[in-house]
Amino acid sequence: MDYINLLNKRYATKAMNGIVVPQKKIDSILEAIRLTPTSSGLQPFEIFVITDKEVKSKIKEIAWNQSQVTDCSHLLVFAAWDHYTADRINHMFDLTNEIRGFKNEGWENYRQQLLSNYPQRDPQKNFEHAARQTYIALMSAITQAAVEGLDSTPMEGFDSLALDGILSLQEKGLKSTLLLPIGYRDVDNDWLVNLVKVRKPIKDLINHI
Numbered sequence: 001m002d003y004i005n006l007l008n009k010r011y012a013t014k015a016m017n018g019i020v021v022p023q024k025k026i027d028s029i030l031e032a033i034r035l036t037p038t039s040s041g042l043q044p045f046e047i048f049v050i051t052d053k054e055v056k057s058k059i060k061e062i063a064w065n066q067s068q069v070t071d072c073s074h075l076l077v078f079a080a081w082d083h084y085t086a087d088r089i090n091h092m093f094d095l096t097n098e099i100r101g102f103k104n105e106g107w108e109n110y111r112q113q114l115l116s117n118y119p120q121r122d123p124q125k126n127f128e129h130a131a132r133q134t135y136i137a138l139m140s141a142i143t144q145a146a147v148e149g150l151d152s153t154p155m156e157g158f159d160s161l162a163l164d165g166i167l168s169l170q171e172k173g174l175k176s177t178l179l180l181p182i183g184y185r186d187v188d189n190d191w192l193v194n195l196v197k198v199r200k201p202i203k204d205l206i207n208h209i
Contacts, residue, residue: 006146008197013068013151015190016183021073025148029076029182032144036137040114042092044084044130045137046174048077048167058166063158063179072153072181077167078138079174080130084118127175134177145182155179 026049033047050056051074059077060069069075081088093111097103118126138154145152156178163169163176187193199205 003143006143010142010146010151011192011197012153013181013183013185013190014153014192015186016068016071016073016151016181017186018071019073019184021150021183025150026074026182028148029141029144029150032140033137036133036140038133038136039129040092040110041096042084042089043133044081044088045134045177046079046172047137048079050075050077055166059158059163059179062162062166063155066153066155066157068153068155068181068183069179071186072183074182076141076180076182077163077176078134078178078180079164079167079169079172079176080127080134082127082130082170082173082175083123084114084121084126084130085173086115086119089114089118131175131177138178138180141180141182150182151185152180152182155181 030047030049034043036043038044050059053070056070056072056075059075060066063069089111093107096107142152142154158176158179160176164174167176169176185193
């Protein structure tokens with residue numbers, strides 16, 4: 001199945017059946033997230049994979065009691081850096097040099113450019129920038145889930161401060177941004193499963209200049 005057909009087939013699943021997804025499929029989704037392009041290659045986020053039933057129940061309570069949170073196989077939590085620090089920036093540049101096996105003058109100049117700019121910015125501005133990167137990673141996860149024949153539901157409807165507390169994210173310098181339940185649709189209880197996908201026509205969405 002090609003990419004466009006996958007996008008036509010997938011939808012935000014409203015009910016899941018609790019069947020456990022094979023770990024190999026989850027690993028492929030996590031690898032897709034890892035390979036996601038991000039601004040300056042900094043990958044300013046972490047992913048938490050939740051399978052513990054008690055933890056999922058706590059999250060459901062602060063996520064408008066959406067059933068997918070507990071009925072999914074794996075719940076992914078996307079959490080962005082709360083700030084760009086020199087240590088975080090240097091870590092990614094050092095990792096690049098280590099993996100590539102050499103230093104590049106232009107790359108090192110770019111490191112200094114970021115170090116002279118990002119850590120001095122307002123932390124909220126930096127968090128918002130990092131948070132936007134998680135949305136790119138989310139699309140990678142959604143698409144790879146579809147490739148694997150899985151269902152998923154992107155969610156912003158939750159109390160982020162409460163979730164940060166449940167997962168102790170503040171101590172890690174992180175803030176939650178998105179939830180992504182992954183599993184299999186409950187065909188008998190999902191009101192959206194047989195409805196036609198609705199999107200704007202190309203002429204109302206795309207502008208050619």
